[in-house]
């Protein structure tokens with residue numbers, strides 16, 4: 001499937017889903033602005049993209065530092081003369097531990113990256129796209145945003161907020177011809193899930209996830225939950241009465257996550 005997008009910005013491009021998306025769009029000959037903190041990883045990725053026929057520009061910055069983020073986004077806007085696809089993908093699991101010394105620090109970091117930086121990125125380009133009357137804005141939320149996932153209070157809350165933000169943004173910008181897509185992955189094998197000790201049903205590799213995400217973006221889906229088994233499961237969970245969800249969540253992994261047996265809770269692990 002060759003992409004119709006030729007000028008693309010991806011945040012969180014140095015590893016995992018973002019990296020795979022960048023590689024795949026690169027093979028289509030697109031120009032991709034790669035944003036993440038790790039300059040060495042981005043330079044390596046840029047080389048791979050250039051070798052496979054694409055063009056890559058490196059924007060090494062911490063997306064949670066607003067002035068650095070806006071400076072990087074400004075460079076991408078000026079160099080591209082207007083992007084046609086922006087994927088706000090950078091995210092962090094930030095599992096919280098009880099009792100835990102670092103929960104407030106983790107909470108702030110997760111909100112700053114998963115919600116603030118994602119929304120700031122999309123707002124920055126929304127401003128330009130509505131004037132140009134074209135463009136596509138994509139946010140990567142998670143199935144963890146549908147309900148409060150055990151052990152992931154900050155993560156679940158930010159993903160739920162991002163889903164709501166994307167839905168609202170879509171109503172505002174679609175009259176100007178700008179599309180908005182909310183990508184809601186289930187479990188994908190990436191550095192984010194590497195140390196997860198909780199069950200990860202329907203876990204898939206990043207290359208398959210990238211294929212599915214790209215297809216949803218190309219067809220202009222408003223929201224896309226995958227894999228389908230996870231989409232079905234989340235619909236069933238959402239339809240459950242609260243008492244049943246409490247029981248199921250506690251039964252499957254709630255106790256492990258709360259007690260910290262689910263892994264080193266203050267590391268970058270996440271439950272979906």
Ligand SMILES: NC(=O)c1ccc[n+]([C@@H]2O[C@H](COP(=O)([O-])OP(=O)(O)OC[C@H]3O[C@@H](n4cnc5c(N)ncnc54)[C@H](OP(=O)(O)O)[C@@H]3O)[C@@H](O)[C@H]2O)c1
Nearest residue numbers: 012014015016017036037038063091142187188190192272
């Ligand atoms: N994997 C899953 O199962 C899963 C499921 C549902 C949703 N998601 C979502 O999918 C997205 C990608 O996750 P992933 O699994 O691919 O994780 P990942 O491999 O850990 O990638 C996270 C990316 O975000 C970047 N990042 C982290 N902190 C940053 C910061 N402060 N400033 C700029 N970039 C930063 C990382 O690069 P640097 O460290 O170089 O900055 C990396 O490129 C996330 O939003 C995640 O919540 C993943």
